[in-house]
Amino acid sequence: MQFIKSVHKWASLFVGIQFLLWLVSGFYFNIMDHSKAGGNQYRERIEKVAVDYRSTGNQKLIDPKLVLAENKKTQNLQVVTILGKPYYLLTHEKGLYRHFYNEQTLVDAYTNQIIVIDEHMAKKIALTSYNGPGKLTSVIKLMPPIQDIPKEKNTVWQVNFNDNVNSSVYINASSGRLIRHSDDDKRFADFFFMLHFMDYASEGSFNNWQIILFSIVTLWLALSGLIWTVELGFNGHYRLSLRNQKSKIKVSDKSGKLIDELSFSINQNLLDGLIEHDIVLPSSCGGGGTCGQCKIKVNSDAKITSADKLHLSPLEVESGFRLGCQHKVREFSDLTLLNTHTAKKHALVLMKSTFISPFIKELRFKLQNGSHLKYKAGAYMRFFVPAAKGCAIPQKLPDEFQPHWHHISHLEYEHLACSRSYSLATYDTESDELVFTIKIQTAPEHKILPGIASSYICNLDVGKMIKAVGPFEEFYFSENSIDASIENVSETNVNDEKTLVMIGAGAGMAPLKAIILERLKKYNSKQNIHYYFGARHEVDLIYRELFDELTQKHLNFKYIPVVSKDAHNWFGETAYVQNILNKHFNELGHIDDLAFYLCGPKAMMQDTIVLLQNKGVKPQAIQFDDFAN
Amino acid sequence: MKLVKISRKLHKWLMLFLGLQFVIWSVTGAYMVIFDIDYIHGDSLVTNHQTSIDHKTIGISLEDVIKKYPDAQNISLAVLIDMPVYRFNVKNQNILLSAKNAELLSPINELMAVKLAKHHYSSDDDILEVALISQNPPFELSKRHLPAYRINFDALGSPSLYISASSGKLVTKRHEFWRLFDWMFRFHVADYEDGEPENLLLFWFAVFGILACLSGLVLTYFRVIKKQVEVS
The missing domain is CATH 3.40.50.80 (Nucleotide-binding domain of ferredoxin-NADP reductase (FNR) module)
Incomplete structure (x- = not known):
């Protein structure tokens, strides 16, 4: 399963933006005006003129046999009418399709003279097929590749009009055949086709190497996503209940002490559920089972998900450790918290911030509400650092410490919210201030970010507020740190x-x-x-x-x-x-x-x-x- | 962190409903781009003969044709395998006429159709079946080409050549890869009715698909690019 998730992640990184372009361009094809996108807004249907084969004199058609005898080797002779006049169109070399390369000659059917479509004739042909308000602005002979008609492999005349959609009329330069009209509406649609077909080289094809590569990666993306979705389904992540049923879980702390019996919606995962009770499990993936940080302990026969197996050791799994985001409230009736605590959140106001060594600061806080905390010396608090901009070198660095920072290069960065624990450097009745000594973690090398939490806290301005939870008493002077096996020891002192x-x-x-x-x-x-x-x-x-x-x-x-x-x-x-x-x-x-x-x-x-x-x-x-x- | 959470939920739920369509899009899309469109169109099934007309073999002049068929229009002169022929319409009828001796060749018989099919077909596979289709053409044959012979060859992809019974021209060619392509296209545009990309089902698939894709991009961004910041 980890393989599937990994495939999904890297495939999405590779094709992500193009995937969005596919969807957006596909959406455009769905809603676009197909008649406008054809580019034929000002195209006039040319009525076919019947050829009068029965005329005599100078209106009599030259016999094809003679035409063939006097021209280059021809495999097809066809009577066509251009501007109402009959011509013989001789095909010397034939492409499978009309837009493929064809070698053709146009011959006057009355005189057997070879006709070259010139600017003047191209103009006239274009005008008969145009019914728009624009004026003809230019006539240009173009060799393939031609941007408007990338599939065309023959030389063409481009006749341009200055109407509201910048119409262009394309005429095959050897046969005089009207190829097509194009205009801004069509060009706009073509832009989306270019995006959809990844035809960034304008080859007029969707068989280019880049789209083949992307389509194969996309296959992996879609299939891994499908497997992931099915797995989520099997693990009960898609259950919905109409009534918001609640269930209660007994929550204990690390030492096994019952903290509280809390009420949750049964279909929530534990990561989300605990947040509503101000219990924040660590998590950087937001509940995808991919960071492995939201560890909790439950009964050992609890269901084991693939994410549990990946991020926890077999021993941990066996002793009941699970990832909170991968399990639903209804699976349990009690659980033990490990990396989080039920201690209260406090708003701390910074009173003083002093450098006491080149990299260590002493920070003095007071509770915003003026109250006083009781704790055993050695306790720590967990600070909530919000997402913010940071800087690798602290502001207001005292002059005497500046030489120590010379090797650190200046770096500005943005960071996400996170939380970090710092020990109190005082005991509770010493003063009403909460004192911390915090080392600014510098980056080990250039381009790696420094410790974002320590930098943030140490750069906090006096008078500013930061949230912290605690104090947590895990390390303290212990009355019980004697060997319990020694008997008959007087308990006092x-x-x-x-x-x-x-x-x-x-x-x-x-x-x-x-x-x-x-x-x-x-x-x-x-x-x-x-x-x-x-x-x-x-x-x-x-x-x-x-x-x-x-x-x-x-x-x-x-x-x-x-x-x-x-x-x-x-x-x-x-x-x-x-x-x-x-x-x-x-x-x-x-x-x-x-x-x-x-x-x-x-x-x-x-x-x-x-x-x-x-x-x-x-x-x-x-x-x-x-x-x- | 909130954006990640919302994206996670959105992506998860949208994909429950869209997942299959995404797989269909990617499978059909991959098929259509990986197979060369010229191959799909069966261009490799036929030889593009370049036989010139030998004007010395022409025994019938245009005048002769007009005398016999005064209403002839759209006249052309070409070779049928190696014989010079006139093709033209009289009213709505295609006429195929030998330019050697004015023999009326249309409608061509089955034997001739087979001969022409073999001439155009690029390999020497055996012919499996020959059928004259005069009405109710299959999806792959346009009605305007009727009547036409379908000649099926015994080869990979079951290739078929369609020879017009009235003009003797190769009107179209098909093999399974093209037939599959047509199916793929209809699946790709989520059209289970008439093959047009304008349908409401596709509209909603695309709208929610864009949402699902955006939320997925947010997740990728946070997992791959922003991750480094978070770890430090």
């Missing part, structure tokens, strides 16, 4: 005895900062806290003064900044933060008394987790905020 080891890098330190401040300031905790912070250069050590100050005030807090690139004036450690952690590991304390909190780039986290596991740290003692999601 167990964690106060534990040493917290925080490892962070880059803007990912935000939740760690929040937890540290919450521990030290809000709860006045006396437990040991070691904060390892890795950055590339000294200038990237954000909030350095704050942590230096905390170190002086709190004896139980230790700040270990690490810089990975060597610098002249740097007196601290030069390495990756995980290497320094490794070096210090044995001095941290007894392994069972340590609780680790990790947050930062994926590589740093993976390295650190491996390191800790090798040291014998139990997985329960490691908490990390996974940015990749």
Whole structure:
């Protein structure tokens, strides 16, 4: 099925515009005035004049035998009348059709003289067949190919009239035969025929290579579409009910906690249905089953669609993961949300936006309605970035940071709406401001767009509003992060005895900062806290003064900044933060008394987790905020 | 995202009703463009002989013809295989007359029709059937050519040549590829009655087809071109 969808996508990309032209031109043929499109608006029917064969004297026709004997080899001699006078039309070489090449000579039937159709004669023939109001403007001899009559392979006279439709009369230059009339109405229709037949080279044919190629691709497009439609039908995407029946689904969050019982129309798909309850599943395809982002968890015996199979691993499918857009409300009575949350939407107003390192900004927001949010330190919020125009280099870049942006080329772009999550860098009672530290994701190379969400948010003007949902508490200081297998442990203040080891890098330190401040300031905790912070250069050590100050005030807090690139004036450690952690590991304390909190780039986290596991740290003692999601 | 969603729904539902017509359009369209129109018209079935008239063999002058047929009009002189012949109308009747000896050849007999058909036919396939059609012509033969002989050959595409019984001329030719083409055309213009592209069914197919195509283009645009922006 994926093959079919893929064929449909690429075929539609290839023939899409031409397909529209086919439909539009086809529609035009359906509605056009066929008599006008014939080009014969001012054509006069020429009555055939009977030839008087019985006359004698100089009105007596020369015997054909004599004509044949005195002219070039002829295979057909025909009596024709032009302007009321009889002629012999001799065909020397015959085409299968009249518009094919024919070699012909016209001979005066009374005198056996060869007649060449000249301008004057062409004019007269054209005038007898014309009954319009126009004046004759020009008489031109044309060799094929001729735009108005592309199929014609013989030399013709074109006689033009200046009427309202610019009539032209075409006359075969060797036989004097009236070929046809043409005018603007016909030319207009011909333009549509040109589009319909893809006759872009004006060959007067619909057997050109481009239309053959397009027709074959179109076959694939139509057949793959048909198969897709049938598949949709079998999967129940075409059911309609007259009454808008509702059904209820119990919706739980990731941890299995029941959030609410929500009411849906039974024939909606879950992606659409959840939106009505302000639950937005991620989706970039709008419900086509092609992006694979709107994952949910339902009972494992639920129907499996081809899109489920494609985007989910067999294990996921077996454990009940499905794509929300591919399933209807009526299939389920309960479901579990994974990538989305029921937390409320808020309108946030930007109060302050400051560069704290070359690429990281601190953003301070307040709720538009003036209220105050409660959350555990380490929580994050999901921002809704609207479709907008963006720019690769931020405005209002402080002078001291400008050299860091020199290698980024200027790029303006438009982007679609999207949503991104950012951690709060504060705890809830610190102030009524919601503080975020956000790194502007620059493009890895020219022509690739930078991170559209981070660029948008960091370029937001103070006083402007942005919508966000949350806060979501997934990473926080946990009272339960002890090994449950240890029995007889007194429940009180167990964690106060534990040493917290925080490892962070880059803007990912935000939740760690929040937890540290919450521990030290809000709860006045006396437990040991070691904060390892890795950055590339000294200038990237954000909030350095704050942590230096905390170190002086709190004896139980230790700040270990690490810089990975060597610098002249740097007196601290030069390495990756995980290497320094490794070096210090044995001095941290007894392994069972340590609780680790990790947050930062994926590589740093993976390295650190491996390191800790090798040291014998139990997985329960490691908490990390996974940015990749 | 709203535009994508609307397009998705529109495309899905329209195609439920139009899908088959789209397949018909593309299958019939592909047939008509892939097969060369000259081949369809059977041009390869016949040899375009270029036999000249030998004026020395003409024994009958125009005057003789007029004496015998005073009302003759549209006179022409040509060769029938290799014999010079006069063709003309007397009132509405076609006359075929030997220019050698004034022998009246029309209407031609079956033997002559077969001989002429073989002369024009480009291969040497066997003749399957010969029929004289004097009334109720089939769809492929115009009424003005009656009476005419149909000579069917035993070959791919069941070719038929039609020889006019009154003029001895090859009036038309047909094979299955052309007959199929005519069917394809009628399907293509959604005409299941009289073969004209002006019909209401086609009108509505085209109107909704344009809508369906536009919504499809929106989907393609968002899936292929805008996708890169979204992923970043």
